[in-house]
Amino acid sequence: MSYRSHRLRPTAFAVAILCAAPHVFADDNVLSNVNVTATSDTSTLQSYRVPSTGTGALGDRSVLDTPFSETAITAKQIADQQSNQISEVFKNDASVTAYGNGYAGESSGISIRGMQLDALNNVKIDGLATPVWGSDLPLEVFEQVELLKGLSGFMYGFGAPGGIVNYVLKRPTNAPYRSVTLGYESDGILKAAADIGGRFDDNRFGYRVNAIQEQGDTAVDSGYVKRSTVSAAMDMRITPDLVWSVDALYNKRHVDGAYYGVILGQDYGLPVAEPVKIPSALDGSQRLASPFTGYETSYRVAGTDLAWSINPQWDARFSYRYSWQDRENRDSAIFLTDNSGGYSELQWGGYSIYKYQTAQAQLNGHLETGSIKHELVMGVAWQQQDSNYPNQSDSAGSAELGSGNIYNMTVFTNPDTYYTSATYLESRTVQKSLFASDTVKFNDQWSTILGLRYNKFDQENYDTTGATTSTYDRSPVTPTLALIYKPVQQVSLYGSYVESLEQGGTAPVYATNANESLPPLKSRQYEVGVKGEYQNWGGSAALFRINRGLEFVNSSQTFVQDGRTRYQGLELNGSVIVAKNWTLTGSTMWLDAENVEASSDINGKRAYGAPRFQASANVEYTVPQIDKLSLHAGAQYVGDRALEADNSNIAPSYTLYDLGARYQTAWNNTRVTLRLNLDNVTNEKYWLTSWGFILNQGEPRTVKASAQFDF
Structure with missing residues (x-):
C-alpha cells in the first residue's frame, strides 16, 4: 500500500457531481421481494415512503403490521442526501449514532439504541448474512436500506441486540432505465456511476447493472480513496408463477491516511504518569495517521433465488448467497500518553478473509379457520461463517512509528511493514435453523403474532496447524410474541416481546486473555408502540426495554462477561407537510442505559457509547417560483457518551x-x-466513540455536488 503524493483538485463541475443511487422503476412481479416508492415530486414525504420491508422469519410486512420499530431509506432519499456511508444514510433517525468514519478511519459504523452492531452477524443483503468487518458497502447498488431496531433473534438468528441492517439490491426494471451520475466531494473526490436496467424483447429475461468509480483526495489532510464497484442482477420468468434470479457484486476500496482509532494510554494497558483524559476535539480535516497507513478491502458476493407462486394463497422461495471479504490493513493507532497531546503511533499490518455461505427455504401461506385468518411463515436456514487470519504473529507486521504531539503532528518514515497474505482458518461457525410464525387476524382491528425459532449453533476454533483449540455448541429456542390493535386502518398500536442470542466477543490483543472467545450472550426485549401513516403525515412512538449480557475489559485488563446492561428508552419519529411546499421531519430518543448486577467498579455506571438524548430535524421547502427546485436544512444533536465501561471519561455532546x-x-x-x-x-469539531475505548474524529465541513442524467 503506497502513499500517493499527488492531489486531485476539483474541476469546473463543482456544482454537478457526486452521489449515485438514482431512483428505480421496480419490477412489479408479485414474486419480487423488492418494494419501491413512487417517484412523484409532488411530495417528498410520499416519495420517501416504502410500502413494506423484509422482516426475516416474519416475511415481508407493511410498516403498520410490524410490531417493532423500523426505518427504511429509499435509493431516492440516499441520492438526495448524497449519503456515502451507512452513518449518513440514517443520520435523521435519532436512534442511530455514528461511531466510525470511513474516510479517516477503518469504516463507517452505527450504534442503534446505544448498542453497536456486530459487523459479522447484523448485516444482511436481501435478508441473508454477509460480512462487513471494517468495510463499507457501496450504497449505489441498493434499492433501499432497511433498519430493524432492537432484538432480531427470531427473525434472523444470532446477532447483537442493537438491530439489523438489511440492504436490498437493485433488481431488473420493467421499463428501460438508463442513468449516469457524475459527482464531487471535497477535498477532491470525483465519482462516476452508471445504472441501467430493463427487459429483453420477450420480457422473460430482465437485467440491472451498476458500475461506479470513485477516486481522489479526501477531506482529511494526506487522505486518499480509490473505489471500483460493479453489480449485476438478472432474472428469468420461467413461467408466470416461477422466477429465477441471480446477482453478483464486486467492490474494491483502497484508503490511504486512515487510522484505527485514538486510544487513551491507560485504556490499552500502557504505563502513563497520570490517567489521560479525552483531549479537545480536533478538526476533522487534520491528519492524525501517517500518510502511508491505510487499508484495502475487496468484497465479492453472489446469490441466486427461486421464487414460486404456488397458488393465490401460498408461495415459496429458495435462496442461496455466498460472500467473500478480504482485507489488507496497514492502518495505525494513536496512543495518547499525556494530557498535553503527547502520542505514540503504532502501525499494524494484517490480512483477513471472511467467507460466508447462507441458504434458506421459506414457505408463506394464508388460510382461514372459521372467521379467523392466519398468515403463516415457515422455513429452514443454514449458514456457515469462516474467519481466516494471518498465520504469523502480530509483531511480524507491526512497527512503532514514533512519538509526537497531536496538535503538531509528526511525519514519520515509512517502515514498509510486510505482512504475509497467507492465512489459516481461525474459526468456523455453523448455524442450522427451523422457524415458524403465525399472524392470527381475529378481525380488522385485532391480531397477534406467535413465532418460534430453533437455532443449532456450533463454533470451532483452530490454531495455525489446523488443530482444534476450542469448541462451543448451543441449541436455543427463541420466541417472539406480539399483539397489534388497529383502531382505524391508518393507525396501529402494538406490544411485543422477543429474545435473542449474540455470539460472544473475542478478547482484544491487549487483554490478559487475548484472543479468547467467550460464550454467547442472551438478551430480552419488551416494546410497546404506536404508528400512524396518512397522506400528509406519519409518525411513530416506541417505549422499549432491553436486557443484555455485559462484556468488558476489567481493571485487571481481562476481557470478561459480568452482569448485564439495561437499555430503556423512548423513541419519537414524525414527518408532516406543515404547509404548502413545506415538509418537516423530526426524530428524538431518550435513553437510560445502565450496567446492573455487575462488578462494583462498573455497577450502576452508564453503558459506554450510549447517549442519554439524541435528536434530529429536517425541513424541506419546494420553491414555488422555480419549478422543481427544493431547498432543505437539517440538524442532528448527539448527547455526551461514556468512553469506557467505568465512565472515567465522557465524550462531549455535539450538534451538526x-x-x-x-x-x-x-x-x-x-x-x-x-x-x-x-x-x-x-465545521463542528467532535469525537465519535466505539468499543469502550476508541475515539475517532468526526467528519469536517464537506461539500457534495452531483449531476444525474436519466435517459
Missing part, C-alpha cells in the same frame, strides 16, 4: 447542521437532477 438543494430540469429529452449538499456547515 446541514444544508442542501435539489433542482430537476430537462435537457435534450434527458431528465437532469442537480444536487448540492453542505454537511457540518459550522
Whole structure:
C-alpha cells in the first residue's frame, strides 16, 4: 500500500457531481421481494415512503403490521442526501449514532439504541448474512436500506441486540432505465456511476447493472480513496408463477491516511504518569495517521433465488448467497500518553478473509379457520461463517512509528511493514435453523403474532496447524410474541416481546486473555408502540426495554462477561407537510442505559457509547417560483457518551447542521437532477466513540455536488 503524493483538485463541475443511487422503476412481479416508492415530486414525504420491508422469519410486512420499530431509506432519499456511508444514510433517525468514519478511519459504523452492531452477524443483503468487518458497502447498488431496531433473534438468528441492517439490491426494471451520475466531494473526490436496467424483447429475461468509480483526495489532510464497484442482477420468468434470479457484486476500496482509532494510554494497558483524559476535539480535516497507513478491502458476493407462486394463497422461495471479504490493513493507532497531546503511533499490518455461505427455504401461506385468518411463515436456514487470519504473529507486521504531539503532528518514515497474505482458518461457525410464525387476524382491528425459532449453533476454533483449540455448541429456542390493535386502518398500536442470542466477543490483543472467545450472550426485549401513516403525515412512538449480557475489559485488563446492561428508552419519529411546499421531519430518543448486577467498579455506571438524548430535524421547502427546485436544512444533536465501561471519561455532546438543494430540469429529452449538499456547515469539531475505548474524529465541513442524467 503506497502513499500517493499527488492531489486531485476539483474541476469546473463543482456544482454537478457526486452521489449515485438514482431512483428505480421496480419490477412489479408479485414474486419480487423488492418494494419501491413512487417517484412523484409532488411530495417528498410520499416519495420517501416504502410500502413494506423484509422482516426475516416474519416475511415481508407493511410498516403498520410490524410490531417493532423500523426505518427504511429509499435509493431516492440516499441520492438526495448524497449519503456515502451507512452513518449518513440514517443520520435523521435519532436512534442511530455514528461511531466510525470511513474516510479517516477503518469504516463507517452505527450504534442503534446505544448498542453497536456486530459487523459479522447484523448485516444482511436481501435478508441473508454477509460480512462487513471494517468495510463499507457501496450504497449505489441498493434499492433501499432497511433498519430493524432492537432484538432480531427470531427473525434472523444470532446477532447483537442493537438491530439489523438489511440492504436490498437493485433488481431488473420493467421499463428501460438508463442513468449516469457524475459527482464531487471535497477535498477532491470525483465519482462516476452508471445504472441501467430493463427487459429483453420477450420480457422473460430482465437485467440491472451498476458500475461506479470513485477516486481522489479526501477531506482529511494526506487522505486518499480509490473505489471500483460493479453489480449485476438478472432474472428469468420461467413461467408466470416461477422466477429465477441471480446477482453478483464486486467492490474494491483502497484508503490511504486512515487510522484505527485514538486510544487513551491507560485504556490499552500502557504505563502513563497520570490517567489521560479525552483531549479537545480536533478538526476533522487534520491528519492524525501517517500518510502511508491505510487499508484495502475487496468484497465479492453472489446469490441466486427461486421464487414460486404456488397458488393465490401460498408461495415459496429458495435462496442461496455466498460472500467473500478480504482485507489488507496497514492502518495505525494513536496512543495518547499525556494530557498535553503527547502520542505514540503504532502501525499494524494484517490480512483477513471472511467467507460466508447462507441458504434458506421459506414457505408463506394464508388460510382461514372459521372467521379467523392466519398468515403463516415457515422455513429452514443454514449458514456457515469462516474467519481466516494471518498465520504469523502480530509483531511480524507491526512497527512503532514514533512519538509526537497531536496538535503538531509528526511525519514519520515509512517502515514498509510486510505482512504475509497467507492465512489459516481461525474459526468456523455453523448455524442450522427451523422457524415458524403465525399472524392470527381475529378481525380488522385485532391480531397477534406467535413465532418460534430453533437455532443449532456450533463454533470451532483452530490454531495455525489446523488443530482444534476450542469448541462451543448451543441449541436455543427463541420466541417472539406480539399483539397489534388497529383502531382505524391508518393507525396501529402494538406490544411485543422477543429474545435473542449474540455470539460472544473475542478478547482484544491487549487483554490478559487475548484472543479468547467467550460464550454467547442472551438478551430480552419488551416494546410497546404506536404508528400512524396518512397522506400528509406519519409518525411513530416506541417505549422499549432491553436486557443484555455485559462484556468488558476489567481493571485487571481481562476481557470478561459480568452482569448485564439495561437499555430503556423512548423513541419519537414524525414527518408532516406543515404547509404548502413545506415538509418537516423530526426524530428524538431518550435513553437510560445502565450496567446492573455487575462488578462494583462498573455497577450502576452508564453503558459506554450510549447517549442519554439524541435528536434530529429536517425541513424541506419546494420553491414555488422555480419549478422543481427544493431547498432543505437539517440538524442532528448527539448527547455526551461514556468512553469506557467505568465512565472515567465522557465524550462531549455535539450538534451538526446541514444544508442542501435539489433542482430537476430537462435537457435534450434527458431528465437532469442537480444536487448540492453542505454537511457540518459550522465545521463542528467532535469525537465519535466505539468499543469502550476508541475515539475517532468526526467528519469536517464537506461539500457534495452531483449531476444525474436519466435517459
